[in-house]
Amino acid sequence: MHTLPETGYLRIRQIIGDPKSDPPVPPIVPVSKSTWWDGVKTGRFPAPVKLGPRITAWRVEDIRELLRRLGD
Numbered sequence: 001m002h003t004l005p006e007t008g009y010l011r012i013r014q015i016i017g018d019p020k021s022d023p024p025v026p027p028i029v030p031v032s033k034s035t036w037w038d039g040v041k042t043g044r045f046p047a048p049v050k051l052g053p054r055i056t057a058w059r060v061e062d063i064r065e066l067l068r069r070l071g072d
Contacts, residue, residue: 005060008059
């Protein structure tokens with residue numbers, strides 16, 4: 001199980017992982033970037049929050065709820 005902060009935001013690479021970074025970032029939800037965005041578009045995954053013109057993130061609380069739903 002991943003240790004997520006109580007509150008805050010996660011960027012997409014923290015959610016779907018980034019094996020090319022040093023050190024590699026393990027995925028919380030192991031899907032591709034296109035699958036993630038398709039899921040956001042269809043409502044399967046939570047909607048993002050725009051923190052700036054080039055910064056998109058997701059609320060930790062929304063990711064926790066997603067993990068709970070996926071675990072059911």
